[in-house]
Amino acid sequence: MExxxxxxxxxxxxxxxxxxxxxxLLFAFLAGCGKPLEADCNTVYIQKDGEVVSxxxxxxxxxxxxxxxxxxxxxxxISAYQAENGEDTVEIDEFSVEDGTAKLRIDYDGxxxxxxxxxxxxxxxxxxxxxxxxxxxDAEFTEIxxxxxxxxxxxxxxxxxxxxxxxxSEKVDVKVDGEVLYMSSEYTALKxxxxxxxxxxxxxxxxxxxxxxxxxxx
Numbered sequence: 437m438e439x440x441x442x443x444x445x446x447x448x449x450x451x452x453x454x455x456x457x458x459x460x461l462l463f464a465f466l467a468g469c470g471k472p473l474e475a476d477c478n479t480v481y482i483q484k485d486g487e488v489v490s491x492x493x494x495x496x497x498x499x500x501x502x503x504x505x506x507x508x509x510x511x512x513x514i515s516a517y518q519a520e521n522g523e524d525t526v527e528i529d530e531f532s533v534e535d536g537t538a539k540l541r542i543d544y545d546g547x548x549x550x551x552x553x554x555x556x557x558x559x560x561x562x563x564x565x566x567x568x569x570x571x572x573x574d575a576e577f578t579e580i581x582x583x584x585x586x587x588x589x590x591x592x593x594x595x596x597x598x599x600x601x602x603x604x605s606e607k608v609d610v611k612v613d614g615e616v617l618y619m620s621s622e623y624t625a626l627k628x629x630x631x632x633x634x635x636x637x638x639x640x641x642x643x644x645x646x647x648x649x650x651x652x653x654x
Contacts, residue, residue: 477609479631480550482560482602484613488544490554492608496536503533514542517553525549557648559603563594566601575620575650583629588621594652602651609633610651618652 481489496506514526526549529541544550547560559566567573573594579586599617602610611631619626625633634649 478607479609479611480558480604480606481611482547482613486546486560488547488550488558488560490540490542490544490550492540494538494540496533496538506533506538507531514553517549521549521552526553554606557603557605559601561601563597563599563601563652566603567595571603571648573650575622575648577618577650577652578621578624579618580616580626580629583626585626589618594618594650597652599652599654602653604634604649604651605636605647607634607636610649612651612653614653616651616653618650620648620650623647623649624651 478492479490481491483489510531511528514528517526525545527543529543532539544553547558550556551558559569559571561569563573573591575591577589577591577594579589600612600614602612604610609627609631610633613630615629616626616632619632623634623636625635627633630653632649632651636647636649
């Protein structure tokens with residue numbers, strides 16, 4: 437019986453899962469970061485050059501999903517995006533399904549391609565650039581010092597800065613090439629000096645603008 441792979445990528449998560457199941461680094465070393473990443477940790481890595489690397493792990497129903505068929509389905513989705521936007525916009529690195537778990541790595545030429553493929557909000561740039569794009573920074577922010585929370589600051593203080601910012605509406609970890617200075621107090625938890633975990637409410641869909649998380653770094 438032909439398997440309905442489209443049913444695996446339901447609703448608004450369709451594009452996101454298609455992209456995420458596209459590549460693998462079982463014991464991943466992100467390009468240029470110099471630190472290993474746990475294979476069971478879904479992570480978006482914002483690189484210095486503006487490129488974005490996505491790593492993800494997804495549990496599958498082993499009795500229902502066939503590795504080769506699933507791989508073909510994912511490649512078709514990515515190829516369709518490349519056909520419309522250029523081959524260099526998205527690159528599948530590796531793909532594997534082992535013990536019922538699909539693992540991936542996929543590279544994007546920038547945040548625009550990432551958000552189009554995955555159907556979520558992602559911005560990467562400076563705070564002035566984000567303001568020009570219409571992001572209002574309407575949140576309370578936690579200041580980070582020596583790897584720990586050090587009080588809160590308001591929007592007014594943040595929007596006067598020229599530092600870099602990542603804005604994302606997705607339940608993933610975010611790794612940056614730098615040191616986290618501030619993060620929006622809601623939906624976030626600091627994991628390392630360069631990594632923030634975004635923990636949206638259970639009923640929040642990835643991509644919802646009201647669930648934006650802000651990460652300011654240098």
